[in-house]
Amino acid sequence: MNETTMQRLEYDRIKTRVSECAFSYLGKRHAASMQPITDIRTIKIRLDEATEALQLIRHGASVPIPSLEGMEHILHLLGTGYLFSERDFSHIAQFIRSCVQLIKYMGSKPNAAPSVSAYASSMYGMEPLLSEIERCIYSGKVTDTASKELAKIRKKIAVTEERIKRKLDSLTSRHRSIMQENMISQRGGRYVLPIKKEFRKQVKGNVLDESGSGQTVYIEPAEIVSLQFDQSANMAEESKEEMKVLGDLTALTESYNRELSINTETVGILDFLLAKAKYAMTIDAVPVELNLNGIIDIRGARHPLMANSMVPLDFSIGEGYSSLIITGPNTGGKTMALKSVGLLTLMMQSGLLVPVLKGSRMAVFEGIEVDIGDGQSIEHALSTFSAHIRNMIGILETAGNSTLILIDEMASGTDPGEGVGLSIALLEEFHRRRTTIVATTHFSEIKHFAENTPGFQNARMEFDTETLQPLYRLRIGEAGESYAYAIALKLGMWNRIIERSQAISASRASRNTQDSFVIPPALDVEKPVTASKTSPKRAVLDPSATSFALGDSVYVGYLNRTGIVYKTEDERGNVGILIQGQKLTMNKKRLVLHIAATELYPDDYDLDIVLETKENRKKRKLMGRKHIQGLIIESPPKNEM
DSSP: OOHHHHHHTTHHHHHHHHHHTOOSHHHHHHHHTOOOOOOHHHHHHHHHHHHHHHHHHHHSOOOOOOOOTTHHHHHHHTTTTOOOOHHHHHHHHHHHHHHHHHHHHHHTOTTTOHHHHHHHHTOOOOHHHHHHHHHHEETTEEOGGGOHHHHHHHHHHHHHHHHHHHHHHHHHHHTGGGBSSSSOEEETTEEEEEEEGGGGGGSOEEEEEEOTTSSEEEEEEGGGHHHHHHHHHHHHHHHHHHHHHHHHHHHHHHTTHHHHHHHHHHHHHHHHHHHHHHHHHHHTOBOOEEESSOOEEEEEEOOTTSTTOSOOEEEEESSSOSEEEEEOOTTSSHHHHHHHHHHHHHHHTTTOOBSSOTTOEEEOOSEEEEEOOOOOOGGGHHHHHHHHHHHHHHHHHHOOTTEEEEESSTTTTSOHHHHHHHHHHHHHHHHHTTOEEEEEOOOHHHHHHHHHSTTEEEEEEEEETTTTEEEEEEEETSOOOOOHHHHHHHTTOOHHHHHHHHHHHHHHHHHIIIIISOOOOOOOTTSOOOOOSSOOOOOOOOGGGOOOOTTOEEEEGGGTEEEEEEEOOOTTSEEEEEETTEEEEEEGGGEEEEEOHHHHSOTTOOTHHHHSOHHHHHHHHHHHHOOOTTOOOOOOOEEEO
């Protein structure tokens, strides 16, 4: 599946959420490596397993999944000659006990969760290994009963230890008056007496250490030197015998390498299944019916990363039409609808339950392609269009009859006429390839195309014109509006301007319908394509014959912006345009008259109000009256475009 698609639809955030629900390192690893799959039978199996796991945790007790603590280290070192420690064997024993508990639990769930419980039936109890570990290791130490030789050695150690202590008790009583403190210490693992420095010659033995102040010396009494030597030898024998026990246990454990590996991997799979179920509970997700026919019919769908803040989405495509054009105002929910459909499809094809109402249907696709981006500033308008074209070229290279294509804001970022024509040509090509496509747009021409072309359908995001608030509900079968006029009126725009704008729009729409915007027939792939000798009829104004007056509102196609003429045409045909406070200079060939100044302003209107800042207007009035030293009028920098 396309990595760019998964990135733009925030698929990685879903994997992170699932991983957080896993208990073991392997469960988290499975979640992190999760990818959408395209085989419908495999997807159905994964969804069935996730559904069973959801039923287990929703209606039963907590499933006893082993933690796998220490097992990654152990499995990595098995068969390498590494000698496992007492701590390692404690982890192995705990793992086997947990596996036995899990096998027993799943053994009681064959009816409630047949697929999930089948995983546990492949696990091993490994009772002989567990029994031997428990005989030899207890509380992280080798037991006395691990071997007869070890029991004998530890008996000797205990007897010698008792003899040393009796000797020390006698020495302590004899030398109490010259001891710095009434206690026995150890230095280097050997018992010593803390004797005041000035009395050191009164105690026979070896000085093993001295205090930092030099006032105390630590003497190993001569009476216990031989006993401590014997004890050191005993402890060396003990250590040697313990290593032998650990070696035997390591060899036994290595004989269970296969069983340990199978159990560990099975636990990881079960933990991953339960993590998917736990995540499904947090988003109230359910299984869906699958198909290979491009049919998506979801009810009450919610974007999984939006929690409960999203109005549930009803969406359908694939029956009667395979291409859907969504229109509506900005921030009305069009992009979120696209992202929801795309992300839910990725989740479903990953074997995840999705947050929709029961009975919803979803299609399995070989590929999902998206062109979804954020709006950018004037300076980035060209790069936005370039990125859009690059995306379209990439999609054209791979799109087929099992591809879901999601495009946000078709025809944006360039001249509307050219952008609309290019968008419709792309829609035709994708439809010819029998792809499933969902696109959003603001342009009426694309809506009209969808309305009159078989296989296409319009939809709109509902909008409350009274409150100027989007309702975030998708209504399929109706084309929407941008509600620019309603919003402008609510914000206080003059009625005369609104009426004039509506008249211009109606005229443009009429021209488009009659002759200026002609959509040629779609290419017939069964017949060879020949070039036409005549171009489609268009009503195109000759830019060289157009002149612009101060205050005219003009449309800059390649920036998809309108501006006000602040400086009329020079000898090279360049015109000064004010766009959002920024002064630009561009050739008149790039401009189209939007609304004439005579229509925008009364006859006696002072255009400086529009073209100059309040501060500069004040300065001009002062300059008109008298000369003022140091008074300067500053203008925004001009950019050639």
